Amino acid sequence: MSILDSKIPKGPLEDKWSNYKNNINLVNPANKRNIDVIVIGTGLAGGSAAATLAELGYNVKTFCYQDSPRRAHSIAAQGGINAAKNYQGDGDSNYRLFYDTVKGGDYRSREGNVYRLAEVSGNIIDQCVAQGVPFAREYGGMLDNRSFGGVLVSRTFYAKGQTGQQLLLGAYSAMNRQINRGKIQAFNRHEMMDVVLVDGKARGIIARDMLTGEIERHSAHAVVLASGGYGNVFYLSTNAMGSNVMAAWRAHRRGAFFANPCYTQIHPTCIPVSGDHQSKLTLMSESLRNDGRIWVPKTKEDAEAIRAGKKKPTDLSEDERDYYLERRYPAFGNLVPRDVASRAAKERCDAGFGVNKTGEAVYLDFASAIERYGKEEAFTAGHKNPSKEEIIKLGKGVVESKYGNLFQMYEKIVDQNPYKTPMMIYPAVHYTMGGLWVDYNLQTTIPGCYATGEANFSDHGANRLGASALMQGLADGYFVLPYTIGDYLAQDISTGKIPTDTSEFDSAEKEVSDRINRLMNAGGQHSVDFYHKKLGKIMWNKCGMSRNAVDLKEAINEIAELREDFWKNVKIPGSADTKNAELEKAGRVADFLELGELFAKDALHREESCGGHFREEHQTPDGEALRDDENFKYAAAWEYTGKPSDAILHKEELIFENIELKTRSYK
Amino acid sequence: MKLTLKIWRQENATAKGKMVDYNIDGIDGDMSFLEMLDVLNEELVNKGEQPVEFDHDCREGICGSCSLQINGEPHGPDKFITTCQLHMRTFKDGDTIVIEPFRAKAFPVIKDLIVDRTAFDRIQQAYGYISVNTSGNTIDANTIPIEKENADDSFNAATCIGCGACVAACKNASAMLFTSAKVSQFALLPQGEVEADRRVLAMVEQMDKEGFGNCSNTGACELECPKGISLENIARMNREYLKASVK
Numbered sequence: 001m002s003i004l005d006s007k008i009p010k011g012p013l014e015d016k017w018s019n020y021k022n023n024i025n026l027v028n029p030a031n032k033r034n035i036d037v038i039v040i041g042t043g044l045a046g047g048s049a050a051a052t053l054a055e056l057g058y059n060v061k062t063f064c065y066q067d068s069p070r071r072a073h074s075i076a077a078q079g080g081i082n083a084a085k086n087y088q089g090d091g092d093s094n095y096r097l098f099y100d101t102v103k104g105g106d107y108r109s110r111e112g113n114v115y116r117l118a119e120v121s122g123n124i125i126d127q128c129v130a131q132g133v134p135f136a137r138e139y140g141g142m143l144d145n146r147s148f149g150g151v152l153v154s155r156t157f158y159a160k161g162q163t164g165q166q167l168l169l170g171a172y173s174a175m176n177r178q179i180n181r182g183k184i185q186a187f188n189r190h191e192m193m194d195v196v197l198v199d200g201k202a203r204g205i206i207a208r209d210m211l212t213g214e215i216e217r218h219s220a221h222a223v224v225l226a227s228g229g230y231g232n233v234f235y236l237s238t239n240a241m242g243s244n245v246m247a248a249w250r251a252h253r254r255g256a257f258f259a260n261p262c263y264t265q266i267h268p269t270c271i272p273v274s275g276d277h278q279s280k281l282t283l284m285s286e287s288l289r290n291d292g293r294i295w296v297p298k299t300k301e302d303a304e305a306i307r308a309g310k311k312k313p314t315d316l317s318e319d320e321r322d323y324y325l326e327r328r329y330p331a332f333g334n335l336v337p338r339d340v341a342s343r344a345a346k347e348r349c350d351a352g353f354g355v356n357k358t359g360e361a362v363y364l365d366f367a368s369a370i371e372r373y374g375k376e377e378a379f380t381a382g383h384k385n386p387s388k389e390e391i392i393k394l395g396k397g398v399v400e401s402k403y404g405n406l407f408q409m410y411e412k413i414v415d416q417n418p419y420k421t422p423m424m425i426y427p428a429v430h431y432t433m434g435g436l437w438v439d440y441n442l443q444t445t446i447p448g449c450y451a452t453g454e455a456n457f458s459d460h461g462a463n464r465l466g467a468s469a470l471m472q473g474l475a476d477g478y479f480v481l482p483y484t485i486g487d488y489l490a491q492d493i494s495t496g497k498i499p500t501d502t503s504e505f506d507s508a509e510k511e512v513s514d515r516i517n518r519l520m521n522a523g524g525q526h527s528v529d530f531y532h533k534k535l536g537k538i539m540w541n542k543c544g545m546s547r548n549a550v551d552l553k554e555a556i557n558e559i560a561e562l563r564e565d566f567w568k569n570v571k572i573p574g575s576a577d578t579k580n581a582e583l584e585k586a587g588r589v590a591d592f593l594e595l596g597e598l599f600a601k602d603a604l605h606r607e608e609s610c611g612g613h614f615r616e617e618h619q620t621p622d623g624e625a626l627r628d629d630e631n632f633k634y635a636a637a638w639e640y641t642g643k644p645s646d647a648i649l650h651k652e653e654l655i656f657e658n659i660e661l662k663t664r665s666y667k
Numbered sequence: 668m669k670l671t672l673k674i675w676r677q678e679n680a681t682a683k684g685k686m687v688d689y690n691i692d693g694i695d696g697d698m699s700f701l702e703m704l705d706v707l708n709e710e711l712v713n714k715g716e717q718p719v720e721f722d723h724d725c726r727e728g729i730c731g732s733c734s735l736q737i738n739g740e741p742h743g744p745d746k747f748i749t750t751c752q753l754h755m756r757t758f759k760d761g762d763t764i765v766i767e768p769f770r771a772k773a774f775p776v777i778k779d780l781i782v783d784r785t786a787f788d789r790i791q792q793a794y795g796y797i798s799v800n801t802s803g804n805t806i807d808a809n810t811i812p813i814e815k816e817n818a819d820d821s822f823n824a825a826t827c828i829g830c831g832a833c834v835a836a837c838k839n840a841s842a843m844l845f846t847s848a849k850v851s852q853f854a855l856l857p858q859g860e861v862e863a864d865r866r867v868l869a870m871v872e873q874m875d876k877e878g879f880g881n882c883s884n885t886g887a888c889e890l891e892c893p894k895g896i897s898l899e900n901i902a903r904m905n906r907e908y909l910k911a912s913v914k
Contacts, residue, residue, distance in 0.1 A: 052801045068788050070829055071730040129808040130799045132858050134822035141812025159822055165729055166825060173796035180792045211777060240724040274697045279705055280726045412752045478801050527712040574717045579778045581720055582712060
């Protein structure tokens, strides 16, 4: 077992990043023109990194599987982005954002990285506003804020329920500026199939042009993986259909350690599953918990009557409802962190209080918010004795202005009007905190191979707080990586262009072609989706919201068997030298079938409950997560050795010098 | 429910395409339109036939990947949604549904229902941005107050998802609504005003170069836009263009 070096700079927490920046190697502008960087993925982390690196003078190539960089899945982030601006004067500070994030992550993230994140958070907002990102504003012209789970201040900036879209389009426009200058070459509808190592350093990639099927070689002095998370290992998740782990997993197979794969965020407010045909799950932004109250019926009789369609939720009076989050967590109420809210929903549904046909749904109710806002509006307009109808009409207007697009989305999917009847929600896989292990420089264990955004593991510990993913993606891409990568690239100023006609590229390309041929020529029994759905069921039932040793051991075996069957019997029609959606899916599912096994192994080895990882064997008498700081205060970084369940564990001990470890309480 | 699907099949960009009939059964009203196509594709794969290729990704109406002309309408009969949000409860048992790719000279077909919309990217690359560096420091975000109405209008214009329904809906295959949405987003903000003249000239020039048609104020684009982008943006772009041209 080796000790991983996080390379956290010495010195006081608040000076680390400044000192680091003052002491790194820089590359002069003329030399940057001779250095190439490849960026995989064009979401918030990749798009912002590509734009900034190109602006600094590097030659950048971007790769994305979508037809345009603008379609990366960051676009779907809804609620907002955190920044410690303290515009509301409610006591916010860099330290408090840092503290909330470490606590929210259940003390399984790295102090140095998180403090840096908090430190640059304010600059992100400045930057985005300068780029023309239209954040929500107040009548006075100043930026508006809302609050999110797990914190006691309002520090979330937003653009209705489309914050991710607006931020991504900002990064995309910054990319476009560099594309127009010829500094970024964008390879869209391209998938990275492997990373190429020369003398132990990442020096390029093998990519597949998804339209022609052509296998291409691209060289560079460094490779940045900003390829997102792996939630689709569960088949059903809030991720896009194409979201996949291929880039990260290929790097893992080449020597990049994979950290904490079992840390998965199951988001509490998603639209419940409606049937077997379901292809994806839709999130209802956490921002809804600002105004929505979550409840189930107090009695099982009422829950049964509702499930049978004999009663409607609006038939139940206030005392017939159990606002279970407000009851269990009076201090944070409906704004507890996501892991806590999800488990609480599962607990109520497992106990028989679920409210839809399958018994797997709880209510998210806006009636009291509509009333509260309506009264306020009427009062402001001078109507001191408004009628009930007037209050509801005005209140609906306010709720619509805040969450209009989310309510519309809900109505289209569920065919019910959430202004009139409470929404039904249930937890769903949303985000993966685990990812490639990186040091303070965001470099993986392969020199020259970097990982940013959701693809890395460092900032969110075992549970990510709402509105922190957008913050991390942009912090990594705009403000962190452009510095840290320069320190590495300074050694490459006289390297010259990396040739692609070398044996390293030859053999990597051959491996990719062989793999595609194996998939195309497999037995032809079952479709790719058949396997993906089976994998998803194993993951959800045995590695989902609560886990135990028996299930996890079964999962490891079942996934290994499924993988073997997949390679023997998968069926892919058509040919590999054309657009072939089944082949694209097959390559991704093949990697999920390996990752899933490592995921279960990681969950099995972590004999504690922390954040999104809940082990049934480790809980307090009242069902809260029970951490074991003595034995598990480390990041688990796995080294690939062939079979995923034979991976070798390396521990990075997490050092807490500025925060005292406590039992996380939101009561 | 049982349905008859008439779907455009085309092997590649240069091949000749044709409509092919498929019968499908067991479709549930709670399925999305794309989930219905998933069912069809699963059947085709199991029979060893090539599945129907279509663009899709987020399946929650925001990435702009999905397209499809359904019974002659971009994104189908429902308003203010994309194809992935269209649910089968909109249709009846026994219906025949005609599914084609978006049709426009500037959107050539790649395969089956997939079209090439990179012309939109090139319009944005021409000047769909504010020339501000992303590294380094800038002024505090609250230094310039922005009138809420302008911020809201700018946001509304910025919600365009770049799906191309406006082009597909237009008898001239014009991209005015798309281009004007970006021009408006920036023209309404003080940060964007500085380069407003150069921006509108460059983006319109690129739009014309791509082979999109002219605007004849029919308004079909606004009606079919899944995000409800307003025609006012086209008027604003025309004003901006005129202003920039006479300087």
